[in-house]
Amino acid sequence: MNPLAMLNDHPFWGLLTLAVLVWYSSVTVYVAIRGSWDIKHMLRRLSDQHGNSQESASDAS
Amino acid sequence: MTNFTWIDGSIVGMYLLATMIAGIMVRKYVSRVDHFLVAGREMNVFLGIASLAATEFGIVTCMYTAQAGYTRGFSGSIPGILNALAMFFVGWTGFCVKPLRDSGAITIPELFEQRYGKFVRWLSGVVIVLGGLLNMGVFLRVGGQFLVVCCGMNLKYLEIAMTVLLVGVAVYTIMGGMLSVLVTDFLQFIVMSAGMLVVSVLVLSYVGWDRMVDAVETNYGEGGFNPFVAQDLGWAFVLSNLFTNVASVLTWQTCIARLLAAKDSKTGRRVYTGTAFFFICRWIIPGLWGIAALAMIEPAVVETIGLQFGEKDGSLFAMPFFLAQIVPAGMMGVLVAAMLAADMSTDSSYMLTWGSVIYNDILAPFRRKPWPEKRGILWNRCIVALIGIFLLFWGLWYKLEGNLWEYLQTTGAIYLASMSTLLIACCYWKRANNWGAIAAIIVGAALPVLSLSLNLFVQVPVLDETGAQIVKEGKLVTQGLAKYYVGDNFVNIGTFLATGVAMIVGSLLKPRTSN
Numbered sequence: 203m204n205p206l207a208m209l210n211d212h213p214f215w216g217l218l219t220l221a222v223l224v225w226y227s228s229v230t231v232y233v234a235i236r237g238s239w240d241i242k243h244m245l246r247r248l249s250d251q252h253g254n255s256q257e258s259a260s261d262a263s
Numbered sequence: 264m265t266n267f268t269w270i271d272g273s274i275v276g277m278y279l280l281a282t283m284i285a286g287i288m289v290r291k292y293v294s295r296v297d298h299f300l301v302a303g304r305e306m307n308v309f310l311g312i313a314s315l316a317a318t319e320f321g322i323v324t325c326m327y328t329a330q331a332g333y334t335r336g337f338s339g340s341i342p343g344i345l346n347a348l349a350m351f352f353v354g355w356t357g358f359c360v361k362p363l364r365d366s367g368a369i370t371i372p373e374l375f376e377q378r379y380g381k382f383v384r385w386l387s388g389v390v391i392v393l394g395g396l397l398n399m400g401v402f403l404r405v406g407g408q409f410l411v412v413c414c415g416m417n418l419k420y421l422e423i424a425m426t427v428l429l430v431g432v433a434v435y436t437i438m439g440g441m442l443s444v445l446v447t448d449f450l451q452f453i454v455m456s457a458g459m460l461v462v463s464v465l466v467l468s469y470v471g472w473d474r475m476v477d478a479v480e481t482n483y484g485e486g487g488f489n490p491f492v493a494q495d496l497g498w499a500f501v502l503s504n505l506f507t508n509v510a511s512v513l514t515w516q517t518c519i520a521r522l523l524a525a526k527d528s529k530t531g532r533r534v535y536t537g538t539a540f541f542f543i544c545r546w547i548i549p550g551l552w553g554i555a556a557l558a559m560i561e562p563a564v565v566e567t568i569g570l571q572f573g574e575k576d577g578s579l580f581a582m583p584f585f586l587a588q589i590v591p592a593g594m595m596g597v598l599v600a601a602m603l604a605a606d607m608s609t610d611s612s613y614m615l616t617w618g619s620v621i622y623n624d625i626l627a628p629f630r631r632k633p634w635p636e637k638r639g640i641l642w643n644r645c646i647v648a649l650i651g652i653f654l655l656f657w658g659l660w661y662k663l664e665g666n667l668w669e670y671l672q673t674t675g676a677i678y679l680a681s682m683s684t685l686l687i688a689c690c691y692w693k694r695a696n697n698w699g700a701i702a703a704i705i706v707g708a709a710l711p712v713l714s715l716s717l718n719l720f721v722q723v724p725v726l727d728e729t730g731a732q733i734v735k736e737g738k739l740v741t742q743g744l745a746k747y748y749v750g751d752n753f754v755n756i757g758t759f760l761a762t763g764v765a766m767i768v769g770s771l772l773k774p775r776t777s778n
Binding site for chain 1: 337
């Protein structure tokens with residue numbers, strides 16, 4: 203795979219293809235790291251909500 | 264012949280097990296209906312991006328975008344570029360999506376009730392589910408076909424492959440709803456992305472950019488690079504896809520579900536702008552695989568594979584057949600796991616999405632007072648299961664004819680045209696009312712349903728340049744009536760325009776005093 207050859211012939215599609223490969227590989231790593239934090243925080247907040255609603259239910263009874 | 268071995272089978276098996284465990288483990292966090300449907304609105308930006316990207320890339324996406332590359336060259340990727348532009352614009356400006364998210368609605372029909380009344384909400388729900396389920400109806404079959412061709416499975420195992428896929432997905436979707444979907448989407452995004460990138464590098468190295476460009480030039484000329492000069496594409500193709508992609512960004516329930524599950528409208532819009540470029544990747548990457556198949560596989564071979572599945576057009580199978588030849592053992596397992604990841608994330612999200620519309624909007628009139636959370640969750644689970652059963656039967660019965668993307672566009676248009684019109688009018692036109700909304704919904708559904716029915720039940724013989732009927736394998740080659748005389752692109756454009764007119768005329772006809 204020669205990136206320079208891709209830019210010589212039909213440069214629009216060559217450049218777009220290279221941009222796709224570079225962007226996608228970078229974003230995958232970045233989103234993987236940040237996304238795992240999001241999951242952790244999301245489950246923690248849901249767990250807190252679940253705990254609060256159980257407390258309210260036992261207070262009410 | 265394929266390179267799928269026991270090593271690949273083990274990789275796939277381990278991946279599936281990990282996904283199932285993750286999906287089932289989060290069910291303990293589901294205690295309310297809004298947890299089940301929108302993950303308690305606790306989704307943040309990066310999880311949203313991963314989930315949206317994973318949902319919107321399934322085996323079906325891979326197949327139709329690769330088919331587009333195979334049959335149209337680089338011009339086949341235009342819908343992806345238009346989708347990215349539309350999504351970025353909508354996310355950046357907040358066009359329609361800001362008022363939608365700020366309203367607090369869980370689904371689009373719920374917003375419509377505030378403006379157009381209960382009946383429009385219910386009718387919108389019906390049309391959304393009709394279009395959505397017909398659209399999704401081919402997912403299972405196409406996914407099974409990919410696995411059969413890529414793994415070299417015997418054709419008689421197609422239905423079993425379909426059923427196993429569906430059951431696996433249904434189990435964690437039913438148990439954990441949107442929470443399971445988000446967590447498994449995240450895992451699937453990582454596996455899917457890694458697999459796609461590795462295979463793309465392999466394809467580009469194996470075939471070479473020059474050979475791929477030559478194949479497009481030889482088969483499609485300049486039209487393979489510029490859709491405006493392509494004989495069977497042109498401005499109608501671009502305009503049709505512009506309408507479809509703007510409408511889907513605004514109202515395709517799986518996209519909007521991510522926005523509505525976000526913490527707030529700002530987060531939702533950031534998910535949109537952050538994911539926009541992905542939609543170019545979504546078309547370009549498999550499109551390259553399709554172009555590589557065009558360069559390397561004889562057309563006669565492709566046709567033969569199509570006939571094995573009882574389908575006239577074999578171009579859908581060019582890409583999986585090509586990958587089966589070049590991807591080595593070991594990497595094949597990663598590819599199949601990646602594709603299964605893509606498919607499972609799509610199927611789970613779509614089942615939940617259409618299920619949420621059935622529960623939230625179609626069944627709303629039957630809930631005179633709010634249901635207890637447990638009953639609500641149970642109903643949602645049963646609806647998802649029933650959708651799974653429908654998919655199995657539709658997938659087994661319906662035989663796809665011709666281009667997969669055009670089938671998806673037409674079935675999607677059943678609701679995209681009307682829902683986008685209603686949403687835009689709801690947000691920005693004070694004069695819009697329920698008369699216009701009902702007219703738009705009816706016109707928006709009727710035209711694509713009519714087109715689909717005509718294509719299914721009325722066949723016209725296809726003629727060659729001399730006017731003689733074309734015969735293949737001793738049978739007359741035929742095409743659906745609407746496709747032959749009008750063309751899918753013009754049906755789509757006509758549907759959007761007619762729906763807009765119906766909204767305007769219907770709204771203006773209603774006397775002001777009764778608004």
